[in-house]
Amino acid sequence: MNETAVTPAPVAAATVRQEAAPALEPTPGPDVAGPPAPLPGVFAAIGALPPGALITEAGLAKLLGKCTASIKAAVSRGELPFPVRLMGKNTWTAGAIVRHHENRLEAIAKKFAKLRPSA
Numbered sequence: 001m002n003e004t005a006v007t008p009a010p011v012a013a014a015t016v017r018q019e020a021a022p023a024l025e026p027t028p029g030p031d032v033a034g035p036p037a038p039l040p041g042v043f044a045a046i047g048a049l050p051p052g053a054l055i056t057e058a059g060l061a062k063l064l065g066k067c068t069a070s071i072k073a074a075v076s077r078g079e080l081p082f083p084v085r086l087m088g089k090n091t092w093t094a095g096a097i098v099r100h101h102e103n104r105l106e107a108i109a110k111k112f113a114k115l116r117p118s119a
Contacts, residue, residue, distance in 0.1 A: 051095025057083065060092065
């Protein structure tokens with residue numbers, strides 16, 4: 001039997017790949033202010049959207065931390081404007097929701113201004 005000697009292939013020198021260490025974020029301490037904590041009951045996400053941004057019923061429910069049944073109930077109570085169907089889904093613009101709420105606030109202010117005597 002003829003045996004041939006197997007010589008190992010030369011091994012190339014291993015290259016060490018160093019990756020940059022991730023930048024460390026400063027840990028907020030007593031004298032370092034971090035991002036503001038979300039305030040309970042503040043729905044800033046709707047106000048931060050462009051007025052023409054389209055919001056579906058499911059998206060609005062997520063923004064407000066509610067279920068879609070709560071959104072439908074809010075519409076029936078007049079707390080939200082009536083949606084418009086778009087591609088088979090109830091849809092609002094962010095501006096329509098904000099305007100609706102502002103109009104309701106103005107109406108209530110006028111109502112109470114009539115009840116409160118002028119000083």
